[in-house]
Amino acid sequence: MFERPRGTNDWGPEEMAKRRFVESRFIQLAESFGFREVSTPAFESLDLFTAKSGPGIVKELYAFKDQGGRDLALRPEFTASILRFYVSSLRSRPKPLKLYTSGNAFRYEEPQRGRYREFSQLNAEIIGGAALPSDAEALALAIGTMRAIGLKQVKARIGNIGILRSYLPFPPADQGVVLHSLDKRNFPMLEAELARLGRRDLASPLRKVIELSGDASVLDDAAKILGAAAKEGLAYLRDLAGLLDDYGIRRSDYAFDMGVVRGLDYYTGMVFEIDSPNLGAEKQVGGGGAYRLAEVFGGEAVAQTGFALGLDRLVMSAEAERTIEPPRPLDAYVVPVGDGSRKKAIQILTSLRAAGLGADIDLIGRGPSKNLDYANAISARFVVILGERELKQGRATLREMANGVQREIAIEDLVDAVRDA
Ligand code: AMP
Numbered sequence: 001m002f003e004r005p006r007g008t009n010d011w012g013p014e015e016m017a018k019r020r021f022v023e024s025r026f027i028q029l030a031e032s033f034g035f036r037e038v039s040t041p042a043f044e045s046l047d048l049f050t051a052k053s054g055p056g057i058v059k060e061l062y063a064f065k066d067q068g069g070r071d072l073a074l075r076p077e078f079t080a081s082i083l084r085f086y087v088s089s090l091r092s093r094p095k096p097l098k099l100y101t102s103g104n105a106f107r108y109e110e111p112q113r114g115r116y117r118e119f120s121q122l123n124a125e126i127i128g129g130a131a132l133p134s135d136a137e138a139l140a141l142a143i144g145t146m147r148a149i150g151l152k153q154v155k156a157r158i159g160n161i162g163i164l165r166s167y168l169p170f171p172p173a174d175q176g177v178v179l180h181s182l183d184k185r186n187f188p189m190l191e192a193e194l195a196r197l198g199r200r201d202l203a204s205p206l207r208k209v210i211e212l213s214g215d216a217s218v219l220d221d222a223a224k225i226l227g228a229a230a231k232e233g234l235a236y237l238r239d240l241a242g243l244l245d246d247y248g249i250r251r252s253d254y255a256f257d258m259g260v261v262r263g264l265d266y267y268t269g270m271v272f273e274i275d276s277p278n279l280g281a282e283k284q285v286g287g288g289g290a291y292r293l294a295e296v297f298g299g300e301a302v303a304q305t306g307f308a309l310g311l312d313r314l315v316m317s318a319e320a321e322r323t324i325e326p327p328r329p330l331d332a333y334v335v336p337v338g339d340g341s342r343k344k345a346i347q348i349l350t351s352l353r354a355a356g357l358g359a360d361i362d363l364i365g366r367g368p369s370k371n372l373d374y375a376n377a378i379s380a381r382f383v384v385i386l387g388e389r390e391l392k393q394g395r396a397t398l399r400e401m402a403n404g405v406q407r408e409i410a411i412e413d414l415v416d417a418v419r420d421a
Contacts, residue, residue: 006111007117008117017327018319022311025149026100026102026309027102029148030145033144034098040084044072046072046073049080052266058073078308080293082123086099086299095127099127100125104119113282119310119311119312120311120312121310125304127304131303132239134305136240139240143274146309150323154274158240158271159257159260160233160271161179161268161269165268166229167205167206167229178194187203190206205226212256213256213257214256218255266293267290273286274286274309276313284310288306289305289306291306292304329358329380332381332418334362334383335361335362335368336362336386337385337388340391345386351414352415357418375401380401381400381418382418383399383401384397385399390408397409398414
């Protein structure tokens, strides 16, 4: 007996149906927004991720050498791969580029409920649009996906890391360390860094401002604490809220939250996280924002914004709120009775399938009553029983499993009878 590796999952048919339900709602909505699907490799050069996130990322990765001695890593997310793809091959396409992808990602995490070493993300990126409308569009897709899944408990927290950046009078690398300590709510580290930079006085306003979360009044409070440096960034968030109104996104679906920092260096402007409050500790189902990565990978400066939603957590959340629609049951299970009817049974099976119906056939040669038990167990809607005597008259028995009602029917009417029931 082998066990699967720690932090990975096997997903059975029922679970896969739920995952596909959630994924397909995202894909439908993304397509309706004009996003188009891309796919990138599950592993990349290790330096793609260190260029994006610094050498510290390696301990969070599945990094390895291949047999040619190349340093590679399984992707921990999609943005780096998509921006690599953009810079190397998609740069000359008409802008904006709106791309989505869905797949598995890998991180060397301490596994717990909702946190795995292999997990799945739904990802969308907008490259080369103007910042404000692109940010609004990305948020509308992220929040809209939650709604399309049927989730009622949606809470996005929207901040603007540009506000903190313009408040911090340091070069980007030092800003990065301060932002990282704020992201981790590591206040000893914050104090130490600010002391090193000779600006201890900033600790108190920074600690106050990251506590601000709520409706638009939060923006006024932030202005009072941060002063003129925050003016532009706060006005941006007001304008963003106006656009979200136009998209029909309810004000109760999001809060302004000055504490959304997302410590990674490449975020530049609007940043957001989405929680599903019914999930407990691992309640964060997604996050994203405006960033600058194309430049890091050798491309020219264009606005980039995007997000990732965690599929595993969205499914847990949809289960908790009971929004998942059951998969379509098998329409018909075909039972040949006696060897003489198998040939005709396969023809009927094929015509049901050709009509777009879900149809299956007995593969074991069981008797009719065992076959009915099986059809019941797999929740087939109908059973088509083909006895040799009926077949001679061009007829079959159609049994509706929900009520056990059976009738004889001409074979040429079978497809319509199953389809129209
Ligand atoms: P991040 O790229 O860290 O912002 O992650 C985006 C989303 O992916 C998170 O909000 C989670 O829903 C999901 N996610 C990240 N890491 C994991 C993990 N280890 N297991 C399950 N879901 C994850």
